[in-house]
Amino acid sequence: MNNNQKETTIKGKTAEYTEEINNMPTPAIPTVDLSPFFTAGDDESGRKKCKDMIAEACSDYGFFQIVNHGVPLDLMNQAMELSKTFFNYKDELKRECSSSPDSPLPAGYNKQPDHSPDKNEYLLMFPPESPFNVLPTNPPDFRKILEEMFKYFVKTGEILEAIINECLGLPPNFLKEYNNDRSWDFMVTLRYPPATETENNGITEHEDGNLITIVLQEDIGGLEVCKDGEWIPVIPSKGTLVVNLSDVIQVLSNKKFKSATHRVVRPKGGHRHSYVFFYNLQGDKWVEPLPNFCSAIGVRPKYKGFYYKDYQALRMRNKTHPPSTPEEIIRIGHYEIL
Numbered sequence: 001m002n003n004n005q006k007e008t009t010i011k012g013k014t015a016e017y018t019e020e021i022n023n024m025p026t027p028a029i030p031t032v033d034l035s036p037f038f039t040a041g042d043d044e045s046g047r048k049k050c051k052d053m054i055a056e057a058c059s060d061y062g063f064f065q066i067v068n069h070g071v072p073l074d075l076m077n078q079a080m081e082l083s084k085t086f087f088n089y090k091d092e093l094k095r096e097c098s099s100s101p102d103s104p105l106p107a108g109y110n111k112q113p114d115h116s117p118d119k120n121e122y123l124l125m126f127p128p129e130s131p132f133n134v135l136p137t138n139p140p141d142f143r144k145i146l147e148e149m150f151k152y153f154v155k156t157g158e159i160l161e162a163i164i165n166e167c168l169g170l171p172p173n174f175l176k177e178y179n180n181d182r183s184w185d186f187m188v189t190l191r192y193p194p195a196t197e198t199e200n201n202g203i204t205e206h207e208d209g210n211l212i213t214i215v216l217q218e219d220i221g222g223l224e225v226c227k228d229g230e231w232i233p234v235i236p237s238k239g240t241l242v243v244n245l246s247d248v249i250q251v252l253s254n255k256k257f258k259s260a261t262h263r264v265v266r267p268k269g270g271h272r273h274s275y276v277f278f279y280n281l282q283g284d285k286w287v288e289p290l291p292n293f294c295s296a297i298g299v300r301p302k303y304k305g306f307y308y309k310d311y312q313a314l315r316m317r318n319k320t321h322p323p324s325t326p327e328e329i330i331r332i333g334h335y336e337i338l
């Protein structure tokens with residue numbers, strides 16, 4: 001074989017290989033069955049399998065889906081239907097459910113301002129007992145269902161937090177004790193208008209600032225997660241919830257677990273609805289990489305410490321005083337030690 005022939009053969013192989021890669025299906029976000037955490041008895045091996053899958057998903061993607069998570073399907077369906085009914089009301093009626101402009105917290109109904117690149121409207125609530133909530137009286141039952149959804153999501157958040165605690169090898173109940181105040185949790189139900197011929201942004205790419213986010217998205221899809229520079233659609237499936245890890249976990253674990261970059265692309269053909277629950281941290285908590293992931297293993301901390309409320313205030317400012325370029329938006333990188 002002369003050199004020329006050799007080159008042709010190698011080139012041929014490379015072309016085949018490239019084609020193979022290009023034709024490979026986009027990797028799906030892993031789906032984890034949480035039933036071993038709900039069944040009585042000691043299904044240790046079932047639990048271990050879940051934990052292994054979750055640990056891998058958290059370091060690869062910061063995203064996974066869950067089934068058999070304890071939130072009743074009927075409740076989720078009802079919540080979605082009521083949300084659709086509510087958002088179909090006229091603006092004046094929805095605005096009756098907005099908090100006053102001087103309210104310290106942005107509860108109730110709101111719509112993204114026209115200048116925002118994000119196109120959606122939403123109803124935001126804090127824990128059911130919060131005095132800041134402005135909850136709708138119509139459609140009847142909506143308020144009750146929202147409160148129920150909230151309570152179930154808190155339970156799911158607690159289970160996920162306990163699993164992540166184990167996946168990270170932290171002392172038993174470490175995260176539970178650190179994150180022992182549920183008053184900063186909040187839930188949003190959103191409606192996105194259909195994409196137009198020229199524009200389809202629902203929510204611009206971002207990371208969530210909290211600990212763990214739980215999403216119920218409608219069958220129409222639209223949620224996407226970024227992995228190695230590629231956008232992967234999160235395919236909806238009946239009864240499934242999407243989980244994404246957020247900034248606080250990324251900082252505590254010194255980047256062992258990822259706060260996933262994600263976005264919403266509005267599908268064509270109809271409105272898109274979702275519920276998003278932010279399992280959060282109380283503002284006075286100090287956030288910094290835990291010694292387990294730096295000093296104890298001889299690795300430098302990748303972030304400076306900060307009070308959670310200070311980071312939240314900076315994120316809020318991104319919204320109230322949008323910077324002129326996307327690079328100036330404050331994200332968790334603000335605290336990164338380079």
Ligand SMILES: O=C(O)CCC(=O)C(=O)O
Nearest residue numbers: 190215217223264274276
């Ligand atoms: O609506 C969704 O599916 C996700 C929204 C989201 O990423 C967010 O509100 O932070």
Ligand SMILES: [Fe+2]
Nearest residue numbers: 206207208262
């Ligand atoms: Fe998000």
